[in-house]
Structures are given as structure tokens and as C-alpha cells.
Amino acid sequence: MAIEPHALDRLRDLLPPPDWALFEPEIAAIAELKRRRKAVVLAHNYQTPEIFHGVADVVGDSLHLARVAAGLEAEVIVMAGVHFMAETVKLLNPRRRVLMPDLEAGCSLASSITPEDVLALKAAHPGVPVVTYVNTSAAVKAVSDICCTSGNARAVVESLGVPRVLMLPDEYLARNVARETHVEIIAWNGHCEVHERFTPADIAELRETYPGVTVLAHPECPPEVVAVADLSGSTAVMANYVAAHKPARVVLLTECSMSDNVALLHPDTDFVRPCNLCPHMKRITLKAIRAALEEDRHEVTVDPAIAVPARRSIERMLAL
Known part of the structure; x- marks a missing residue:
């Protein structure tokens, strides 16, 4: 999704004056920090409007953000999203400094499965490829065969040319894809709490x-x-x-x-608006983004032993 040039003006007009009075100095400070540090802010679609329209340079879903980041002229990338997204950005941009405003911004899907769980599934279903949703840790991606997103899951499953796949961790995404394909899908029981x-x-x-x-x-x-x-x-x-x-x-x-x-x-x-809030996304605030840029808080790193196979799983998807 592209940032509309006049979105910030419209945001100012729509917000109550007391809210804008609180947000405006933070937005201005972040703009100056981005200029001085040659930094960009990536914001997921679930971020609040003052972040999404106020300070983000790129907005979209997690895969779009990671892909676009690779082509940006920036020394520092701030991920206004959850932790697995910051890891994905780091995997695809290993030479960039990636900052996470709040390390406690997690994900119920990512926390629902471990690398050990994946290895146990592979042992129980020998030879069956593992399709892993991007909403997972780098460590889980590293023991998987290929990643997928909610937008390309069916295409990824069918690209493997096999009769059966393991698809994790979102049970509902797996079951929804199973209705659209003749490939048998073995699902994990993870769910998004939203x-x-x-x-x-x-x-x-x-x-x-x-x-x-x-x-x-x-x-x-x-x-x-x-x-x-x-x-x-x-x-x-x-x-x-x-x-x-x-x-x-x-x-x-x-x-x-x-x-x-x-x-x-x-x-x-x-x-x-039937409003279901993600408590993890809402941990990201303008103040936290400003602090990340001012204090280099919190730099995201991925163990090279994990990064190499995890990146391979993502790149297999991107090559489709």
C-alpha cells in the first residue's frame, strides 16, 4: 500500500485537537531523527493511524515490508510491528541495523510452535515438506522447507508438486487453503488471538x-x-x-x-468496525519509535546458524 501524500494532513484534521497536540511533537521529532540517522520506519497495516500515516515510510503486510526494505537507501530500519516481522526484515537485510521499539511485541501464532515441534512433525511424517507461515520465529523458519503468506499460501502449497504437506502454525489458514486445493494439508493447532x-x-x-x-x-x-x-x-x-x-x-x-x-x-x-485489537501490535507507540531511534533500542539480531536456513525458506517463496 502506498503512502498518500496528503494522508498526514487528513490525519491532523480527523484527530481530536488534544490527540494531535500529543502526537505532533513526537511525529516531528521522529521525522528529524529519521533524517539525521538515514532511517526508515516500516509500519504494518495493524499499526494505529498516528504511526501508519504519521511517521511510516512504507506500510503494508509483513512480507511487503521486508521486500521493500531491501531496496531502500537507509542505514537504520525501525519495524513498527511485531518481533517475527523484525526478524524477517533482518533476514532479508542482514547488513542493515534493524530496531524493534518494544521487544515484548510478540504474536500468538509465532509463540504457538517451536523448532522442536517442527522436528517432531517431520519425524512423524517423513518426506512430507513443511510449509511455514511467515508469522513464525526465524528458528522455526530455519527447520522448514518453504515459507508462505496468507496471500500466497495456496500457490506455495501447489508449487511443491506433492500430494501432502505439513502447514503451520495457523490451523485456520491451513484449513481454508485445504478447501481450495487437492493437496492434503496436515495442520498445526496454532491460532491468531485476534x-x-x-x-x-x-x-x-x-x-x-x-x-x-x-x-x-x-x-x-x-x-x-x-x-x-x-x-x-x-x-x-x-x-x-x-x-x-x-x-x-x-x-x-x-x-x-x-x-x-x-x-x-x-x-x-x-x-x-467490529473491533478486535491485537495487544502485541498496540505495544508499538510513537514514544517507543522515538526512543528506538534515539537510543538504538532494541537491535534485532539472528544467529547466523539460524539465519542461513531461515533465509533460504523465505527466498524459496520469493522465487515463485
Whole structure:
């Protein structure tokens, strides 16, 4: 997703004056620090608007951020997202200094599986390739065969040309992909604590309350939710759908800051917001980003023994 030139002006106009009075000095200080340190801020779609539209140089899903970072003229990269995203950026940009504003910004999916779990699965299913979602640690990626995103999972699975794959850690993403392919998928039981809370009853209530609403669901939602949505796709797919189709009213079944950020770019669309917050994403604040740039807080490193095979799993995906 591209940063719109006038998004910051619109953000200022939309925020209550007391909020803007708090954010403006932080935004100005971060802009100066970025200039002085030749730094860029990458912000995931789930960041709050003052970060997404106020200080980010690149915005999007985790894979887009890592890919774009490799072509940026920057000495320092600040990841406004969660820890596995910062690791992925570091894997693809090993010579850059990558900073994480808050090391406690984790992910329920990434914490649901360990390298030992993957090795046990491989032992139980010898010869079956492991497709690993990018929402995992570098250590898990290192013992996997290939990575995938929510946007390319089916293509990755089918590219292997095998009848069966192990797909981890998101059970719902795996089950949703299994409905679209003839490849047998053996899933892990990890779940996203944001997306697993949506239910078909939520969608039924939304359609009753807002007749004609377009429902877009993230593929980390349960399959029964995806089945009754109008479209399922990654955060990038959702944003692109709104831009291309300009629905009169839409609901994005994902982390609620996503709606805030896309709504600012599309003021003619009415966004219904069933708000499930990610507590990990919300640990990233303007103050934390400023401190990261002022104090080199907290530099992300990956053990070379892990980095080499983990990078290989990511690069196999990027080569498709």
C-alpha cells in the first residue's frame, strides 16, 4: 500500500485537537531523527493511524515490508510491528541495523510452535515438506522447507508438486487453503488471538444491522467465518479490494486499526468496525519509535546458524 501524500494532513484534521497536540511533537521529532540517522520506519497495516500515516515510510503486510526494505537507501530500519516481522526484515537485510521499539511485541501464532515441534512433525511424517507461515520465529523458519503468506499460501502449497504437506502454525489458514486445493494439508493447532474470535453469528448480525454491507474476512479466521464472507484475503487483498471496488459500506474482519488506516484513504466508503485489537501490535507507540531511534533500542539480531536456513525458506517463496 502506498503512502498518500496528503494522508498526514487528513490525519491532523480527523484527530481530536488534544490527540494531535500529543502526537505532533513526537511525529516531528521522529521525522528529524529519521533524517539525521538515514532511517526508515516500516509500519504494518495493524499499526494505529498516528504511526501508519504519521511517521511510516512504507506500510503494508509483513512480507511487503521486508521486500521493500531491501531496496531502500537507509542505514537504520525501525519495524513498527511485531518481533517475527523484525526478524524477517533482518533476514532479508542482514547488513542493515534493524530496531524493534518494544521487544515484548510478540504474536500468538509465532509463540504457538517451536523448532522442536517442527522436528517432531517431520519425524512423524517423513518426506512430507513443511510449509511455514511467515508469522513464525526465524528458528522455526530455519527447520522448514518453504515459507508462505496468507496471500500466497495456496500457490506455495501447489508449487511443491506433492500430494501432502505439513502447514503451520495457523490451523485456520491451513484449513481454508485445504478447501481450495487437492493437496492434503496436515495442520498445526496454532491460532491468531485476534482472528479466532470472529464467528458466523457476528457476520449474520452485521448483515442484519447493515443491509448490503460487504464482508471481507482474513484467512486466519475460522473456516466457517470465511465460508459466509463475501471475500477472504490478506490485509493487502482487503485494502486493494476497497480501492478497486469502492463499496458503499464494508467490514474488515481483522485487527481494527486496519479499518482506521484504510478508511482514512477512502472517505467515501463507510467502514463498520467490529473491533478486535491485537495487544502485541498496540505495544508499538510513537514514544517507543522515538526512543528506538534515539537510543538504538532494541537491535534485532539472528544467529547466523539460524539465519542461513531461515533465509533460504523465505527466498524459496520469493522465487515463485
